[in-house]
Amino acid sequence: MSLIDDARAVRENAYVPYSKFKVGAALTSTSGAVYVGCNVENVAYPEGTCAEAGAIAAMVAGGDTAIADMTVIADSPKPVSPCGGCRQKIAEFAKGDVKVTLATMDGVVQETTVAALLPGSFDADYMSRV
């Protein structure tokens, strides 16, 4: 199964009673393991979590901390764009050149990178004087 297939499959489990907008994410860690996540909403709206955050949490729980490849899919008119918070979360665990595939349920696919999604990102180097 490709990462797009994995993301498409887990998207079906999204818990989205409020937005009705299902998102699936799948990633391969540098160990070769695949981790998936879907968005999980909450009646207290800000407590909802994105699909990307779910996949990253699964990866860390599984003992991995480095993303090698990631895919996000939704039923959107153009390939779904990770929110700002998720871009920062992805950047925590991925080098800038890591490929991120954004996809629609219709089969439109856009490839980008972690660095392109979050240019000028804050990282630990900024704290080197501490």
Ligand code: THU
């Ligand atoms: N959402 C994600 O899970 N990932 C994205 O990349 C964009 C937005 C979710 C959050 C919320 O549950 C729903 O989509 C609508 O914003």
